[in-house]
Ligand SMILES: [Zn+2]
Ligand SMILES: [Zn+2]
């Protein structure tokens with residue numbers, strides 16, 4: 070005969086009365102501190118509970134040896150005599166959890182000592198939630214996903230009103246469990262994937278085998294699956310002040326983080342909390358919004374699995390500019406801007422990446438290079454999406470300090486750095502301003518393989534996806550982020566010598582035309598001077614350039630003095646002295662812009678002056694931060710694999726697969 074919510078409640082209250090330990094711990098729970106945290110970019114809040122009594126569970130050793138040594142605290146023979154049970158489901162009995170997180174917290178244990186599996190308790194979970202009714206949730210921790218007794222089959226139950234994610238799902242019920250497949254019902258209200266199904270017709274539980282890495286919640290008519298990537302976050306195992314005693318189970322993954330340690334409770338920030346949960350959960354493959362074309366009229370046709378845009382201009386401003394029809398996967402949205410319309414393509418990141426790697430890279434480039442590039446591009450893209458989640462930052466900073474007018478000795482300082490202007494209606498555009506994207510039109514087998522083989526893999530540092538920059542040729546030493554963009558420390562990058570261990574010739578010091586033509590767009594084989602180069606200007610030429618590009622007339626340039634260099638040697642602060650005035654300019658790209666009709670190859674140069682001429686002797690092509698494309702291609706051609714290439718250019722980052 071099934072129990073009713075009130076008979077279960079009565080069982081709970083009588084147990085509390087007879088068991089001093091439980092009584093004390095439930096009384097203590099009413100005193101615990103709870104802090105609510107709002108995550109940037111997510112509607113659902115989370116909270117952190119300071120719960121010292123949970124230290125036994127949080128720090129529990131769950132390796133096979135430790136488990137076999139300790140008496141199982143869920144077996145009837147080892148339970149305290151005072152602990153009573155309720156035969157709530159076939160082969161399961163209900164206990165009051167003496168170390169609660171929820172104000173009414175039950176453990177429902179198998180009458181047999183047998184390993185934790187979802188299949189083994191699925192029927193019991195359904196039976197228990199039917200008896201408990203609408204105020205309760207029943208939940209399951211996979212054996213490696215928060216279960217402190219993975220050797221003894223058990224589930225838990227309690228009131229859901231205190232649990233942020235469950236509250237959020239039930240108050241936005243219409244948004245969830247709308248489709249019929251796992252993919253259709255997946256979403257990421259807290260930045261990691263969950264799947265919400267109708268529990269009465271769910272077959273999804275059967276896909277989890279005996280080593281099911283998942284947290285599961287049953288509530289109302291729903292089942293919520295939270296697939297897991299890790300049992301515990303790296304910070305759990307740290308030995309320094311980075312250590313956080315947080316070991317997420319179902320409740321943590323539902324936005325209720327348990328911190329037994331007061332210091333963690335006080336100091337855990339929103340982004341750190343999110344990182345911990347995302348490290349333990351699986352990410353969802355992002356959808357990228359790509360602005361394809363803008364026009365008065367968008368000529369499109371929807372087919373079964375794709376859509377076609379007619380008369381798309383390709384090769385804008387190139388001699389081969391032409392119109393063609395292009396085909397796209399994903400969805401088409403038409404969004405008005407002024408009196409024109411944008412065709413925006415919402416496409417899964419992996420499909421987008423396959424297309425851009427096909428367009429940007431030659432199919433004959435070494436496969437391991439293409440794979441490394443796919444991972445770098447994926448990391449960069451996800452980092453850009455993450456940046457959009459945060460409050461807007463100033464990415465172009467201009468400091469102009471002018472001291473005194475009409476003086477020849479005044480010194481104007483111009484510090485500018487450029488980051489890609491964010492588009493407002495979409496994430497990236499389809500032309501070279503962002504990355505060239507031509508839909509399904511030019512997919513190469515090589516690019517498909519490179520993307521498929523690295524699916525979901527990104528560079529991670531400190532719980533975040535690395536904003537993985539790359540440039541054409543580092544010139545022998547890679548540069549630090551701060552030299553080129555904002556001043557905030559970016560410890561995910563370091564300056565690397567771009568050479569093999571024997572310190573012989575630098576990887577990017579190559580004249581291999583065949584290889585170079587496979588990795589550089591419209592490579593001109595006569596351009597050999599990217600590794601080391603020399604530029605000569607007459608004093609008049611350089612004076613005119615500076616005036617044109619900076620808008621400041623310094624008179625005739627008399628001296629160029631590097632004031633500060635980055636780790637590679639790239640100048641980030643340069644003094645330009647003229648007969649009228651002196652200016653100081655930075656950073657890297659601004660210097661390159663000022664001293665060339667287009668852009669100097671790099672700001673790593675050594676200026677000299679003789680007989681009316683300035684000579685700039687330089688190294689490298691591009692900002693030099695992160696991967697050196699030419700060096701990476703050379704490494705791949707010499708047999709280094711993609712993991713080795715990435716470890717070389719991003720030695721501080723770790724390669725992780727964040728989604729399936
Ligand atoms: Zn047991
Ligand atoms: Zn763009």
Ligand SMILES: [Zn+2]
Nearest residue numbers: 543577697700
């Ligand atoms: Zn290099």
